[in-house]
Amino acid sequence: MEFTPVRPTRASSEVISQIREAIFDGRYQPGDRLPTEREMARQFGISRVTVRDALRALEAAGLIEVRVGGQGGPYVSKPDVANLTETLGTHVQLRGTTFMELAEARLGLELMAAGLAAERVTDEELAQLRTLVEGPRLTERESAGELLDFHHLVVAAAHNSALLDMWTACRTLIQEPFDVLHALQPAMAEASNEVHRRFVRALEQRDAELAVRVMREHLSDFADRAEQAFEESRRRKWHAGR
Structure with a gap:
């Protein structure tokens, strides 16, 4: 041309x-x-x-x-979500976007993905999700990473490339505070695994309404725990500095 x-x-x-x-x-x-x-x-x-x-x-x-x-x-250039992540990361830093705001954005993405995944998940994807929730107990750091791996598979099972790209970019931004949060609340991993097992059962039943409800409860609980953990961390730092 x-x-x-x-x-x-x-x-x-x-x-x-x-x-x-x-x-x-x-x-x-x-x-x-x-x-x-x-x-x-x-x-x-x-x-x-x-x-x-x-x-x-x-x-x-x-x-x-x-x-x-x-x-x-x-x-x-070939499509690369790293470009989106870098652009979004710069924007988030300039705006002063908080972890809780990112958590709310993640909630919206994953609720949409949960409903779509219940309709579109393949047998192979279900097997991968079962492996994650039924696998051996992991170390604290491995467990935190694997919890996000589970959510990545859920979004991938929605078979919507736009959702997956946005979620992948969001994951990169929340990874570090997510690891910190799990260090502050070690019991969160086991609680999350139990909810993940319930979610997999909803996918097995192809029940989109149940899948969305379980995911909403799970992520809302996560947001509450995150807010509580970070508030406790701030109080400890304040008392330590007195």
């Missing part, structure tokens, strides 16, 4: 706009190589320096990657 010449006064932004449009409407697929800098400069009617500036902006946005070597050049 050919790009169209751009106005010199807005060259870089128009180059970015045309390349974005070509990617989003499918003219270039993930992994496809874009024209060379020289060829794009010819098509756009601008200098290679301006093309290079536009490509840098597109690379920073995660839309393309510029490779070096014999097969180097600009390529359309």
Whole structure:
């Protein structure tokens, strides 16, 4: 495909706009190589320096990657949830988003996923979930990680890529405070495992309403425990500093 010449006064932004449009409407697929800098400069009617500036902006946005070597050049990026995680992480830090706000967002995502999973979960996915809830007792740190692995499998069983990408990004942001929370409340892991077993039974029955209800109770209890644990931690630090 050919790009169209751009106005010199807005060259870089128009180059970015045309390349974005070509990617989003499918003219270039993930992994496809874009024209060379020289060829794009010819098509756009601008200098290679301006093309290079536009490509840098597109690379920073995660839309393309510029490779070096014999097969180097600009390529359309393949979907990578790490880009979403990094962008969301920056946004969360700038806004001062709290752990509890992330927990509420997670609640909304997982309730939707729970209902869909009850309708769409495969036998293989059910077997994986059973393995997690029926496996041997783990160490405190392993247990905290495996609890989130369970929820990741639940969201994956909803077979909705948008939900899975958003949840994966959210998981990365809550992982560290989640580990801290489980260190503060070791009994939480066993309580969570019991609820997870109930949830798996709801999936086995293909009962979406029950699955959503169990997940709501579970995550609401988690939020309450988290708030209590962090409040106790703050009080301890305050008394220690007196």
